[in-house]
Amino acid sequence: MSHRDPLTPFLSVDAARVRRNVERVQAAADARGVALRPHVKTHKVPQLARLQVEAGEVGITVATLGEAETFVAAGLDDVLVAYPVLLDEAGLRRAAALAERARLVVGVDAVEGVRRAAPLAGRVAISIEVDSGHHRTGVAPGEAGAVAAAAADAGIEVAGVFTFPGHSYAPGAGPDAAAAELAALDAAADAARARGVEVPVRSGGSTPSLAASLAAPRVPDELRPGVYLFGDAQQWELGRTGPDDVALTCVASVVSTVGGRVVLDAGSKALGADRAAYATGFGRLLDHPDARIVQLSEHHAVVELGDAPLPRVGERLRVVPNHVCAAVNLADELWIDGEPVPVAARGRNA
């Protein structure tokens, strides 16, 4: 097998589409004066993060210290960990080591989190996570004042407030989520100011709320979309990307057509098992918009192809995963324009 003929299933990336997606979103953000700090959990590949930063993005967002370690080791030097990082003994040591090589901002969503972060004062800044309606982590906006005041008392820089409008992941929810996000960030910044702490960056954003945020009368200072550079079936179903902009597919082989069922060798161990309530299947086919993956096991995808003729066993089809972040995190490499590139931060959950 040559490197240009990988075994199926494998993840294939169209670099021209990635560049086009990145440049289009950057131009739209520039036009509104919004900074972009993309969430690199989507791709986990330092080369793609560099492409984003070279296009004008101000830095990167990660979810874990492990992801930060991978990207900082590769030369990325401005990192927000958009997560309430557990700063226990190991967390403090790791954050301090990262801060020697990069500007590091870590998420905090409680006064207790500030207390844990205190030994990093002067080296690491915090961003206060705010709940804008997703009800996961994050303080209520009005409580950001107490967290900011605790940071001031401990001598810790408050670099910003941030939120994840996860409730934007529903059909038609983009505008409402974008509005809720901005209101929560404003309220949090006001609450901090009332305690004497100015918050320089109000950071929001997700791929499904991106267009709504950029079209709204006012915008946050910074947005953190992730999926936008690849697109996926979820965004396609939500109408936030079209098939012409999908830049990553899982190339799969037909392994069985018994009984007229088309079965591919890309199962949940290649595509991920994510299925949103509104999704019409477990993935879509880039070249057959009417097709749906109707049954998914670990190594089988059963496809309803619609009116398309039955393919032959051995034929390769391009699958668009439901959730591209999950598919990437299953793969050891992405094949970018036919060359294998390691998914350097794969599996770095800690």
Place this chain on the structure above:
Amino acid sequence: MSHRDPLTPFLSVDAARVRRNVERVQAAADARGVALRPHVKTHKVPQLARLQVEAGEVGITVATLGEAETFVAAGLDDVLVAYPVLLDEAGLRRAAALAERARLVVGVDAVEGVRRAAPLAGRVAISIEVDSGHHRTGVAPGEAGAVAAAAADAGIEVAGVFTFPGHSYAPGAGPDAAAAELAALDAAADAARARGVEVPVRSGGSTPSLAASLAAPRVPDELRPGVYLFGDAQQWELGRTGPDDVALTCVASVVSTVGGRVVLDAGSKALGADRAAYATGFGRLLDHPDARIVQLSEHHAVVELGDAPLPRVGERLRVVPNHVCAAVNLADELWIDGEPVPVAARGRNA
């Protein structure tokens, strides 16, 4: 960080429970005269496969040639690939190389599959996959005769017929699925015999149908359970395992308790996103049987703990993944009795 204090989230295995699960199932199979050929896709670890074989199992089952390569390289020498393996040029070369070091049987579910396998005659045997109701891959039982006859014509050994009773994965479905499985295997073997081909092994089995198979009036010759050595939340919900037999958990840290919500650092990138229709959540807690994971994102599990007191940030809890095969395939290592062991076949989808 010492090797004995891994960062969360990580997968922890209780070796004594694994041995107990393996030995209990082996004893039950021995009592019925059924061979066991466990599906090692569940653990992907050669050391655990050796433990199973040493307990008396006749060989291993895998899903891909890549998994076969990992286990054969580690010395396992009797392998069924229970999948309609695509024997294109690369597939033929890889199967031939494996056959030099192990007894290899590959799945076939079409006459065309036999034609593709023909160059391996005398080196690799086939097992004919039969559909017993799961409607994925596999020929209708009556059509196994044509496949067997084609194999005889090509000089290919028919080692058996096999099926996966995936419809056993529903509450109460075990006995019906076990009966359907046996009927399909019998019908396939009869169809082959009618074409002059004796089928030595009728192979079935799954963890949820295992107890029903072993309790039935007649049994297949061989069963291929996978999950039974670890258990998982899905089997727990189905009543096919109890918490005292769960041998693998994902150890996670509490990272937030804002608003009374308990949020753990084990999300879908550590646990997998599998959610069966009957599951009551995205995972369970081993030490809190009433708790449920009610919301899951990539790095967040939101837990409803029931009546248990609110844990502290930093406290570690043991999560039972919904589908253990998916969780294992996300991890680079299992911590078995506190020592890291590589998940050698992780990600070997091809």
